[in-house]
Amino acid sequence: MEQSWRQAKAVFASMGVPPVFWLVFFFLVPLAVVWAYSFGTNAGPTTIDLTGTFANYSRSLQPLYFQIFIKSAIVAGITTLLCLIVGFPVALAIAFAGPKTKTWLLLLIMLPFWTNLLIRTYALIAVLREQGYVNFTVEWFWNNASGLMTAVGLQPLGDFHPMTLLYNNAAVVIGLVYVHLPFMVLPLYSALDRMDRSLMEASLDLGAGHLRTIWSVVVPLAAPGIASGVLITFIPALGAYLTPDLLGGTDSQMIANVIERQFKRANDWPFGAALSFLLMYLTFIAIAIQAVVQRRGEKVGAA
Amino acid sequence: MSIAEPVASIERAPPSKEKPGPLEYLRRWPLQAIVGATLIFLYAPLITLMAFSFNTSRRNIVWEGFTFDWYGRAMSDDSLVQAFINSLTIALICTVVSVVLGAMSAVLLWRFRFPGKTALEGSLALPIVVPEICMGVAMLVFFARIFPWPAGMPWPLNLGAITIAHISFSFPFVTTVVRARLASFNRELEEAAKDLGADEWRTFWDVLVPHMTPGLVSGALLAFTLSLDDFVITFFTAGPDTITFPVKVYSMLRFSVTPEVNAASTILIVVTILFTAIGLQLQSQSEKQKPNP
Secondary structure (H helix, E strand, O other): OOEEHHHHHHHHHHHHHHHHHHHHHHHHHHHHHHHHOOOOOOOOOOEEEEEOHHOOOOOOOOOOHHHHHHHHHHHHHHHHHHHHHHHHHHHHHHHOOOOOHHHHHHHHHHHHHOHHHHHHHHHHHHHOOOOOHHHHHHHHHHHHHHHHHHHOOOOOOOOOOOOOOOHHHHHHHHHHHHHHHHHHHHHHHHHHHOOOOHHHHHHHOOOOOOOOOOHHHHHOOOOHHHHHHHHHHHHHHOOOHHHHHHHHHOOOOHHHHHHHHHHHHOOOHHHHHHHHHHHHHHHHHHHHHHHHHHHHHHHHHHH | OOOHHHHHHHOOOOOOOOOOOOOOOHHHHHHHHHHHHHHHHHHHHHHHHHHHHEEEOOOOOOOEEEEEEEHHHHHHOOEEEEEEEEHHHHHHHHHHHHHHHHHHHHHHHHHHEOOHHHHHHHHHHHHOOOHHHHHHHHHHHHHHHHHOOOOOHHHHHHHHHHHHHHHHHHHHHHHHHHHHHHOOOOOHHHHHHHHHOHHHHHHHHHHHHHHHHHHHHHHHHHHHHHHHHHHHHHHHHHHOOOOOHHHHHHHHHHHHOOHHHHHHHHHHHHHHHHHHHHHHHHHHHHHHOOOOO
């Protein structure tokens, strides 16, 4: 049973003061300042008047910026969906593997997660650029196919033109999937691993096929895990800065890139502050939706 | 006559080589193909990156021959080495402080009932869920306007702003991990120690800390990796003289993709894997030593 703080005030204070002080002074105060700035106006190059205006927020809702919000949500949504499509079978295979294979596969999935994000993005650039390995492989097949066609007396395929795989929206989505796949696989795995397997066996015994069993038995049972996997992938993808910055083209900016520009090059802190708080509110809305889904899922599971 | 436990005889049949059991999904080819393709997708870029740090060709495209040259060049690039040392120093300080703060807040939340507990729990979850970019700009504004970190400090002290920012986003993760570990602690042990005459301090160190150790180790590992990995928040708090390894690599990437970057990245990957392996080893050891009922 938890103790009341009054029973050991000295212990309570010595345990509580350092972390609470740190959290308040080095985290909540900085956020509060940004929040206050979002209601301010630029009075000079380094001075901001806190005028209590909503102008920054109304400017965020102008089509130019609103579109970027929508676009970021769509990109993050596609990323999450792709991660789910790829991650679910992987998690299923790991959950039902033997104990030794399971440990190794989990380690293999988590290892890239411990590697620096910047390095992973850089590695992806080296593979996807015009003189990268994906293009080399395709070129090799192209030339061989071309040779084969000449050999059988057809027209050769013509010169190979490398595909532009980088600096566009598709590259951003590929990069985000690459980075966030482990986030999706791990919660899915832990949900599938805890599941009552006899239910699956029952479904298979009663004549349902594997796909049907997965769709109408496994997916509903693993719904809370799927919901948390979706959330844990969607949130960082929505606020991604590095991936669109390095892999995207001029039209693949996401909110985080716009925020960065307001704070660095454009030097419009109040507007940047408003944009970052809108991004934060979007994140909280996503968390709230997930909590509702989760609660409903638990009710269904209990019934 | 009793019905001698029939359940025991229904042992699961050993998996036959020819036909996978109904739930052995890993032995079905479509899933094998997906798992294989996923692993190739995850690893091919990283392995190519590491392989080409040993390539003699500067163009980073075709394999010409084996060399350690790029490592030599990366090591003789003073600013790169400095950035690397900065990153490791920040990560180590961040780990120590985060573990202490994380352990304290975890014990606080686990042990006490107090007004404002829900608010504290909520605020501790904030650094985990707030988008990196928002935290980055908050730190930028804080260190620019509210709490300017004195300029021109001698070496480890000039990293103060970055280190503080890293601790702010790392220690709540440690809190979560340690608190999960404390949930399995039997409070009667603590009472027993006190009944036997140990004071608060003694009970804390001899009873509670040994139980928390696996949580502290995995928390430390998490804090170290988070700090070493962070780019966005550092990008907003770093000054011209206080550059970390990811920020340095970022500026190198803006110019060109050279094998030096590959060499430097390979070193960081190896360092991270090494620390993680040591951490996991320590964790499994401390869990073995203290078998929990």
